[in-house]
Amino acid sequence: MSCPAPAFSPTTHIEKLEDKITTRTARVGIVGLGYVGLPLGVEFASAGFPVTGIDLAESKVARINAGNSYVQDVATPDVAKLVKTGRLQATTDFSVIRELDTINICVPTPLRKTKDPDMSYIVSACQEIAKYFHPGMLVILESTTYPGTTEEVVLPMLEASGLQVGRDFFLCFSPERVDPGNPNFQTRNIPKVVGGITAECTNLGMLFYGQALENVIPVSSTRVAEMVKLLENTFRMINIGLANEMAMMADRMGIDIWEVIRAASTKPFGFMPFYPGPGLGGHCIPIDPFYLSWKSRQAGIEARFIELAGYINGQMPHFVFEKVRSALNDRSKPVKGSHIHLLGVAYKRDIDDVRESPALDIVHLLRRHGAKVTYSDPYVPSIVVDGAVLPATGEQTVSAADCTVIVTDHSTVDYEAIVQAARLIVDTRNALRGIASDKIVRL
Numbered sequence: 001m002s003c004p005a006p007a008f009s010p011t012t013h014i015e016k017l018e019d020k021i022t023t024r025t026a027r028v029g030i031v032g033l034g035y036v037g038l039p040l041g042v043e044f045a046s047a048g049f050p051v052t053g054i055d056l057a058e059s060k061v062a063r064i065n066a067g068n069s070y071v072q073d074v075a076t077p078d079v080a081k082l083v084k085t086g087r088l089q090a091t092t093d094f095s096v097i098r099e100l101d102t103i104n105i106c107v108p109t110p111l112r113k114t115k116d117p118d119m120s121y122i123v124s125a126c127q128e129i130a131k132y133f134h135p136g137m138l139v140i141l142e143s144t145t146y147p148g149t150t151e152e153v154v155l156p157m158l159e160a161s162g163l164q165v166g167r168d169f170f171l172c173f174s175p176e177r178v179d180p181g182n183p184n185f186q187t188r189n190i191p192k193v194v195g196g197i198t199a200e201c202t203n204l205g206m207l208f209y210g211q212a213l214e215n216v217i218p219v220s221s222t223r224v225a226e227m228v229k230l231l232e233n234t235f236r237m238i239n240i241g242l243a244n245e246m247a248m249m250a251d252r253m254g255i256d257i258w259e260v261i262r263a264a265s266t267k268p269f270g271f272m273p274f275y276p277g278p279g280l281g282g283h284c285i286p287i288d289p290f291y292l293s294w295k296s297r298q299a300g301i302e303a304r305f306i307e308l309a310g311y312i313n314g315q316m317p318h319f320v321f322e323k324v325r326s327a328l329n330d331r332s333k334p335v336k337g338s339h340i341h342l343l344g345v346a347y348k349r350d351i352d353d354v355r356e357s358p359a360l361d362i363v364h365l366l367r368r369h370g371a372k373v374t375y376s377d378p379y380v381p382s383i384v385v386d387g388a389v390l391p392a393t394g395e396q397t398v399s400a401a402d403c404t405v406i407v408t409d410h411s412t413v414d415y416e417a418i419v420q421a422a423r424l425i426v427d428t429r430n431a432l433r434g435i436a437s438d439k440i441v442r443l
């Protein structure tokens, strides 16, 4: 590509963008309107910026333009108000980038079957951005990824325009920390870490987020910002792995792991509780650490904690299956032919997300051993297991099931009533703490 001469002097690009950001006239673009992108777009639109969301999914674009939210943590009336006042709009057409001043990239970063990073979404988003890229833009990658991505993958694609980073355009990485379903921490009040390719990039990134979010923390580079997210999620994954391993040990020794954790949590320093469960789920904790282990393998270091925790966490659906099998055996019933009801299938409490949910593995295992499986979940109308759709039944199915397995501890469920109705319950979440019954088998 030929090298266009910058239309303005270097200082002018920075000053112009600073001015647009502080007057909230900068035209903000969000690429990828999912669990991360939509709340972020709504925050910037609520702060007064004109926001355009770009997504490949026509259905999402149509819903936003009709004033509807499809993300649980974003209220439809908020979207409707912002769309009505013209501050929020969505499109599938990337050519709007010609008109935009800033872009946040919030596309998926899954793993390939081989557990290697799948960068195809980031690459394809950047290819589209590069087509309409122009001087004076601020681009911020938010998708979780391995250290080096912003510099090694995104930067060359944008520099192919002939523009120079830190002078003609500005590039940062800022990890997204949103915690779906958390009523106390949402996009606005979760501190935002940002690191730029140059100091000018970091400063503009800070100025930008500072308009809409409460607390912005600068770091010295995009690599540090990328690694921050991976430390946070790896810390969580490994500690959950430890809690799961402790739960399996405690089970073998006849010790109540929940009582152990409760008592250990009374230590006022040096201990932070993590809880066992049916296995990891969601788009982050089971996936992101493998981005780090892939990258560290390239650097000649095996990420042994990550691999071990991944193995232990991956055993949990099998452990739950064995709990169900032994609980049925104690009542002289085989798994084969038994009716098992899963109470909750979302990967965590009070959300509708089943991505990577251990419930899917548990359904698969139970069916493979000949069980008839049903489920109920107030947030999930159907799931797909082994390529087939399984629609939810109501909670009343609990009374017909030979065994009910609490996989997700949604707070809307009346657990006393469940215990009354059920014949046998395997509780993988300690949802039945404080309820005594010989029908209950705890993890």
Ligand SMILES: NC(=O)c1ccc[n+]([C@@H]2O[C@H](COP(=O)([O-])OP(=O)(O)OC[C@H]3O[C@@H](n4cnc5c(N)ncnc54)[C@H](O)[C@@H]3O)[C@@H](O)[C@H]2O)c1
Pocket: 031, 032, 033, 034, 035, 036, 037, 054, 055, 056, 057, 060, 106, 107, 108, 109, 121, 124, 125, 142, 143, 144, 145, 176, 177, 178, 179, 180, 283, 284
């Ligand atoms: N969901 C979370 O709780 C969470 C938390 C922190 C970080 N993250 C990270 O944020 C990123 C996004 O996650 P998410 O949960 O919002 O994903 P999501 O699947 O909910 O949303 C991604 C959106 O991007 C769109 N998309 C895909 N390719 C595109 C392209 N080339 N151009 C435009 N749009 C495209 C999809 O249609 C989808 O609407 C991931 O890297 C994830 O790891 C997610």
